[in-house]
Amino acid sequence: MDGILSPALLGEAIRHHSAGQLTEAETIYRQILKDEPENSEILHRLGVLALQTGYLDAAENLIREALSITPEFTDAYSNLGIVLKKQGRLDEAAESYKSALKLDQDMPETYSNLGNILKELGQFEDAVSVYIKALELWPDFSDAHSNLGTAYSELGRSREAIAAFRHSLELQPDVPEVLANLGAALLDAGEVILASEVLSKAISLDPNLIAAHCNLGAAFREINQTDQAIIAFQRALEVSPDSVMALSMLAGLYEKLNRPDLARKLAQKVLETESDHHTANLVLAICERREKEFESARNRLEAMDLSRANSKIQAMVTRELANNYDRLGEYNKAFELFKLSNEGQAKEWQAKDIDSVSYLAELDDLSARFNAEWLNSWTPGAPAISHGRHSMPVFLLGFPRSGTTLMDQILNAHSEIETLEERPLLESVTNAMGDHLEGYPDGLANLSNSDIGKLRDIYYDSLDQYSDAEIGKKMFVDKLPLNTARVGLIHRIFPGAKIILALRHPCDCCLSGFMQSFQPNAAMASFLELESAAELYAKIMDLWRQYTQLLPVEYIQVRYEDMVADYEGEARRILEYLELSWTDDILSYRQKMQGRRISTPSYHQVAEPIYQRSAYRWRNYEKHFEKVLPILEPYIHHFGYDAN
Numbered sequence: 169m170d171g172i173l174s175p176a177l178l179g180e181a182i183r184h185h186s187a188g189q190l191t192e193a194e195t196i197y198r199q200i201l202k203d204e205p206e207n208s209e210i211l212h213r214l215g216v217l218a219l220q221t222g223y224l225d226a227a228e229n230l231i232r233e234a235l236s237i238t239p240e241f242t243d244a245y246s247n248l249g250i251v252l253k254k255q256g257r258l259d260e261a262a263e264s265y266k267s268a269l270k271l272d273q274d275m276p277e278t279y280s281n282l283g284n285i286l287k288e289l290g291q292f293e294d295a296v297s298v299y300i301k302a303l304e305l306w307p308d309f310s311d312a313h314s315n316l317g318t319a320y321s322e323l324g325r326s327r328e329a330i331a332a333f334r335h336s337l338e339l340q341p342d343v344p345e346v347l348a349n350l351g352a353a354l355l356d357a358g359e360v361i362l363a364s365e366v367l368s369k370a371i372s373l374d375p376n377l378i379a380a381h382c383n384l385g386a387a388f389r390e391i392n393q394t395d396q397a398i399i400a401f402q403r404a405l406e407v408s409p410d411s412v413m414a415l416s417m418l419a420g421l422y423e424k425l426n427r428p429d430l431a432r433k434l435a436q437k438v439l440e441t442e443s444d445h446h447t448a449n450l451v452l453a454i455c456e457r458r459e460k461e462f463e464s465a466r467n468r469l470e471a472m473d474l475s476r477a478n479s480k481i482q483a484m485v486t487r488e489l490a491n492n493y494d495r496l497g498e499y500n501k502a503f504e505l506f507k508l509s510n511e512g513q514a515k516e517w518q519a520k521d522i523d524s525v526s527y528l529a530e531l532d533d534l535s536a537r538f539n540a541e542w543l544n545s546w547t548p549g550a551p552a553i554s555h556g557r558h559s560m561p562v563f564l565l566g567f568p569r570s571g572t573t574l575m576d577q578i579l580n581a582h583s584e585i586e587t588l589e590e591r592p593l594l595e596s597v598t599n600a601m602g603d604h605l606e607g608y609p610d611g612l613a614n615l616s617n618s619d620i621g622k623l624r625d626i627y628y629d630s631l632d633q634y635s636d637a638e639i640g641k642k643m644f645v646d647k648l649p650l651n652t653a654r655v656g657l658i659h660r661i662f663p664g665a666k667i668i669l670a671l672r673h674p675c676d677c678c679l680s681g682f683m684q685s686f687q688p689n690a691a692m693a694s695f696l697e698l699e700s701a702a703e704l705y706a707k708i709m710d711l712w713r714q715y716t717q718l719l720p721v722e723y724i725q726v727r728y729e730d731m732v733a734d735y736e737g738e739a740r741r742i743l744e745y746l747e748l749s750w751t752d753d754i755l756s757y758r759q760k761m762q763g764r765r766i767s768t769p770s771y772h773q774v775a776e777p778i779y780q781r782s783a784y785r786w787r788n789y790e791k792h793f794e795k796v797l798p799i800l801e802p803y804i805h806h807f808g809y810d811a812n
Contacts, residue, residue, distance in 0.1 A: 290476030566670030571728035
């Protein structure tokens, strides 16, 4: 450093500065600077003081002057980065931090600050690398663990995010913001109940955490507690009436509750203050598409700047844009966008270690296990009678995108029916078999009557978690398309149970699945490519044919194309099969579903009047079925469709 300092005078100034006595410190700094005008340390300290008092331009000038005198002044580069970040000059701030780290690589705080900049710039992979370097230098740096967690969350790597947030909380327990971020990561990982508990704890520590209220609302939304979700979003708005996060998430919920009027109003309110808000623009575009304003929706989506959006938002916007091109009849453009969206979604799922391998292996195991010889070895089964809790469930099966959601809504309009939409009721049974019996499916062979009764109780216990209907007063319809693969289990636990098999042209099923966004799981991973969707269809329908050839399954087949062509006639046929009387409520099912959140991708379609545009939709994309048709042709013919 240039100049000769008075150690006593400098020491006094530093003591004032450390004690927060900034005026006294500045007076002494300037006294020294008067005698030593090129003293870079004093210039730097004055710059830090200006930063602390909010004089950012003065801070920048003073620190840059210090660097012009001492170009290798590491701390000056670090503090200049802080100044530039506060000025919103993120790229310059990043370069300043990098300059500091070139001079001294043993600066964990500077690495962490650089990570924060990179995160704001949307460079999440680079941010992760920088945070890891900070933690290599200082393993107990709790803020770096927390910031690493947020970067992982942005990349969709929720499991790694959870681990990082938990490490941060081990070092500094009960930090409300970190708890809130942990809750959000748990929610993203599908651990909804645990997420709601963590978020509630964060709110109890700091009721003003808007993000925690919003994510708690999202958790309630996931388990269909929509009233509680709305309350959570409203509490966020009590904290901050103009919160764009709360307004946009509430707008998204209202759109899924088939209240596009409220959704549009809230989304537009967000855009009044933040015109480029991703979620609000996406919600508004969906509402515009639902109102057949396709060009307006397309233009809105194409104008969005996604350069700093995370992969999840990018995939959602791309898919919605594809939907609009589809409705505008530009099918080649639509297909390429659906493909691009799926590629983005595939990266997100891969980060969560989700792929189709485990589910396809499960289907192969079921196919190999179910044969006549094995079935003949089964112990006699208990008769399927109602035993004071609920009537025998009805199972609504099929293949995803085969029209099960439409049938679900129609049946739910009947006063004597309650449909349960895609709940893991049978999964609770298979889990119990793994815990206490020989596992699934092998354990099916040796079940005693007592075992079967206990497994039914487990099913009904799970049912009671999702339904508050009076016991014995409703016929329950368990709707989960891929339970088609578990027909053998259904027959064993509930022999004689009625099954409704929803059918749709196999090409349309596969195309529609390819075009949709699903919750991440191993079964849905096959829909990320059209050919793998067809291969999944073949495995599922081969299992269905295998079950019905080996077992006395009671079922009715309902084709989507017949339902949209003769809605009332098909509805009457289904009710006759269920031995229920006709009611005109079936004709007005759309009124009953108002305000009911539908968790499947079909929610906006079943809210419309019955239409036929989705029948044989695959013909618009026929050029992309060259490798797919040979896989599906046997099933097209088997179910009575025309391949041409």
